[in-house]
Amino acid sequence: MTNNWIDLEVATPGLVVDLAVLDRNLDEMAGIAAGAGVELYPHAKTHRMAEIGRRQIARGAHGLCVAKLGEAEAFAAAGVKRLFVANPIVGPQKAARALALSRRVDLLLATDSADAARSIGPTFAAAGATARVMLAIDSGLGREGVSPAQAPDIAAAVSAVPGIELVGIYTHEGTTYSAKDGPDLTGKAQAAARLMVGVAESIRARGIALPIVSLGASASAREVAHVPGVTQIRPGIYAFNDVGQIALGNATLETTAIRVIATVVSHPEPGRACIDAGSKSLSTDLVPASAHRDEYPGMGLLVNAPGWIIERMSEEHGWLRWHGTGEPTALPVGTRLEIVPNHVCMAFAMLRRASVVEGGTITTSWDGFGPGSSE
CATH class of the missing domain: 2.40.37.20 (D-serine dehydratase-like domain)
Structure with missing residues (x-):
């Protein structure tokens, strides 16, 4: 290094990246994902740089996670073929952009309500297309996402919207960042993963296939990847690390x-x-x-x-x-x-x-x- x-x-203030350390971090997480048999979709909102996104794919990531459609469009222009916009999109304007993007890449979208799904489904249905959608679950952070108890009913309602195919659930287990030490971090991470696997099972009991169970936090990625039933991880900061990750160990x-x-x-x-x-x-x-x-x-x-x-x-x-x-x-x-x-x-x-x-x-x-x- x-x-x-x-x-x-x-020139200062200036941002500097050590390429050897970056590559080492990318390889480590790709190895963890491969060993656990899960997909790795790094959260590229961390950097929003085409060169780094392409590097993550080249070193073992299956696709990229992003926060906004604009990020997805930029990464698609840079040649990335699989993208997950892990932030609910709402309304016909964004639906039209998402439809256009879905014709260029393998695209996953997000929602946490039937109303939001109904605001984008008709655009896809009218074009003879289907939006592949992930349902956001609140695993304790209190941001977007439905409660685990509500998830089966809302999943059924979302699945019923024309132009929508519900293919998975996702969460940002941000509560793991509050961990006091290593054992606390392990416990919080495993609890979040087990919660998500349980939610998926309850939704599947409604007759929805739901192949994807996705968790996303660098704090917990090393733990949740190995919990049976988790199929995808979305860490972002791991590529570079920071004081928050140093403090967590x-x-x-x-x-x-x-x-x-x-x-x-x-x-x-x-x-x-x-x-x-x-x-x-x-x-x-x-x-x-x-x-x-x-x-x-x-x-x-x-x-x-x-x-x-x-x-x-x-x-x-x-x-x-x-x-x-x-x-x-x-x-x-x-x-x-x-x-x-x-x-x-x-x-x-x-x-x-x-x-x-x-x-x-x-x-x-x-x-x-x-x-x-x-x-």
Whole structure:
């Protein structure tokens, strides 16, 4: 892996990806999926970069998961042939776009209500086509998704909509990010997987085939893949890792493929300084689990400035404070800092260009999708 991140010739704030570490992470998860006999659909909203999506497919992923139709359209244009839009789409306008996309790729759509299904089904039915749809299940996060108890009735109602074929269920088991330690993470992950398998069985009892049972979180992917009855996993952050994954025990600095490089632009007092990376570079996310925030405080890990934390952020400034023991170590203006983001998805979304490192040298750069990809 790269050992001299701060010496790389990248303008700051700059996003840097170590290609060897990225490939190692892609290969590891592809191996886990293959060993468990499940499909791997990495959540590509993490990066929204064509080169990385194609690389994931080339290294063993079966397709890509995305958050929005715009992302799916962009990845389809980049040559990806199997896509799952894991976010309910509603209305005839998006139905028309989805229909057009389904003629180019193997497409899965999402819903969590019969009303939403009825808003897209007629467009497909009128064209003599069928939308292959996944039903969102709330496994405890409290976001979109139907409750496990409601799932059989809603699945039957969705299946009855002309132009719709219900082919699976999916969830984002985001509650696993609250795990306090390894055993807690294992328990939460396995509970979510067993819940989803049970929901699938209850829906199949209604006469619906339902071949796909899909779970999606990097926190839990290594566990849920091996639960009998799970057929698909959709991790995203695993490709790069971040402080959240380090805190959970899923990653180390050596398996984290990404850094944001920033420059100290102000050091007015011994115990405070500012860098040129603010919320538009790193976001204001803390590590997900409150249990880990004492060990990993602040809004990103300052690898080469121990004792300093990013305490606050404005749009273009990271506010550094000394939280170490003894007198603050100096951070002269011009010092370059190596930062692991707390939430890697936000760093990609904010900076939208990654410098790619091979053998300690920047060899190319990858750009993220432009306007429209969030529609």
